[in-house]
Amino acid sequence: MSTLAGTGELLRLVLRLDRVRLPIWIAAILVFIWVSAASVIGLYPDPESIEAYVALVEGNPTLIAVEGPGIGFESPNVGVVLVNETTTWATIALSLMAVFLVVRHTRTEEDAERTELLLARQVGRHALLAASLVVVASAMVLVGALTVALLVALGLPTAGSVAVAAAFVAVGLVATSFAAVAAQVMSSARGALGMGVSFVGVAYVLRAVGDVGNEFVSWMSPIGWAHRIRAFAGEDWWVLALFLASAVVLVAAAVVLSDRRDLGSGIVAQRPGPARAPRWATSPFGLAWRLQRGSVIGWSIGLFVLGLVYGTVGRDVEQLFEDNPDFEQFLAQADGASITDTFYAFTLALGAMMACGFAISSVLRIRSEESAGRVESILATPTSRSVWAGSHLAVTVLGAAVVLAASGAGTGIGLAFSVEDPEQLPRMFGASLGYVPAVLVLAGLTMLLVGKLPRLGMVSWALLAIVLVIGLFGDLFELPQWVRNVSPIEQTPSLPAEAFRPLPFAMLVGTALVGAGVGVVALRRRDIPTT
């Protein structure tokens, strides 16, 4: 096993590099599970309240898509409610943790040419991959063990607690193994991260669509499997074998692929590029567009497909509405919008929250160009800091509009075909573009950080986390309205369910402009690069 030589030593290195990051991930996920479990137990203390929850979810495709399919609703208990409320999001969080950590320790190290420093010693070819997988997998198992302890301490049955924790861990392990494959296939860390995050996104969408529509689709997603372990509802332990088999196959594939590629390259070989740059690419804006083009296209395709998938279940949503006229009163929003519009107001808001992710990463490009030492070459030419940063911000604005347009177009096209009403396309398209100002608020705040507190640029992802928590769990955690108003997504009238009002849009645009403006002024006054 000489290809694993040095794994023990590298284990220590990986733990040393992650001595802050890893505990934060683990603690954040456990806090989420704990808060969810405690609030579910508090909200549903008796069979009546549990029945009410079941009735609410069963008739509501929005809740099924966001939370879960309601496995075990035929004989519900508080554990079943907990599983339905937390499984999807806990598994997504664990999967993202797996992707970020595995890529960070494998592909990113390779890109930075540190891996060759290790491989030149008594270190086997697979040692770094093995050490990374062992550390991340152990972290998953630790989260699982602590989850069991937490749930049992809160008074839930042991078997169910073990089953739900095992489901969390199992999805995390599949994501860990998939990230190992992505690190071999793609020729850069960025690419591997993109592939890994897409895997998580696809798993989420397949489960949401399958649970609302045809259950078969849910069986193609590890998150779908996680629900189908039937924790607290007569556990189906055999489902764990699906995870185990997938993880084994993926790790084996990663090992085989890593044997077939050279250090620093991907499976897809690099071909020679152009010897000359096109004229458009040699202005500051042209460069910013070139650097971000792939990201704009990638996010647009992703949100278009997500919208399309949501759009195509339009008929199911409408059917539920027609079959159960009572739901109109029960579920519709204050001003009498239909279930369909309420559902799509939610999915478009979800798309907008993801578009915030694009906007933040786009503005953080300014910071990464700085910390990667590339900005010096630009600023040593007669290019001012304002022009340089402004070019990137212009791409952010343009990109945010394109990404939201793609989300609206996907939703609109899917819905128009599903309910055979072409009018839905312009409605959804316009409604999605309504989120441009909200998304730009996140961009503006990120620019403020990049300009004023460059070392804390990554804090902007915490802002996105706040927006996501408010948007997805505002109801679950019963957050007061003033807390929800913090999120620019909440500030946006939820089109198409609500009417258009100009004032909130003007205020959001103003906030974005002030944030970005102060950020750019601060950027002009500070040392570049600030390390």
Next chain:
Amino acid sequence: MQQTAAMELAVSLSAVVKTFGAVRALDGLDLEARTGEVHGFLGPNGSGKTVTIRVLLGMYRHDTGTALLLGGDPWRDAVELHRRVAYVPGDVNLWPSLTGGEVIDLLGRLQGGIDEGRRAELVERFDLDPRKRSRTYSKGNRQKVALVAALASDAELYVLDEPTAGLDPLMEAVFQDCIAELAAEGRTVLLSSHILAEVERLCDRVSIIRRGRTVQTGTLAELRHLTRTSISVETERPVTGLDELSGIHDASELEHRLEFEVDSDHLDAAIAHLGGFGIRALTSHPPTLEELFLRHYGDELADAGVGNDHTRA
């Protein structure tokens, strides 16, 4: 009068201080590069060379002291001044997805346009494959990309931060030719380097900095004057009384052969003293730049524990 003095200086820093928190990266640094000269800028790692260059290029704002680049304020007038300046960073980082040729075009056009003929000639001379993606370039090739982009632009001042790090000897020769051509055209070059042979060959004047301060500046001849000359002498009679002279170091005697070092300003007295003992043969070595360098870095090395014991810093 002051105005003309300023015009003759392409680079003029005086008593410049730059701190990062508690660290004084530049501690009253002085640096003057005259228009039309190739000025060598030497100093050990971490002595503040790159910080100085970043102050000059308006990337860092210094705390106190005055800094002038081509007669202008490097912070306030950065954009206008950069039309007249070409720069090669010490650590060349390129956009991984762009090819070398694309990076040259990008930087060239941002600079305000490059000479197409010169671009083609330099790509040829540096033997650069412009079709490779930057992520696949070695350190030396990244360096070549930055060099071609800088040398192909029509600048008054070339600021080069260790430009030959990573180049092979053949390419280093090409680089030296290019700098000699720039010098012949009357352009100014500020060259930070560790390659002492390169500095000796190319530079008119040299500044040595240490811990954010300038410790020596002048022509190589002037700098040599400030240091020691090694003397090896054979005399008819044994030399006595040498240790009564001042400025004599490391004397050792082997039969009729005497070797010692003498501070350059005491050379005359030492030779006169030797004359009284009948000189048979005498060789003297002026200090090489290496010796100069080691002498000025000596304290640094001693601080780091090198030479006193064998522990590593």
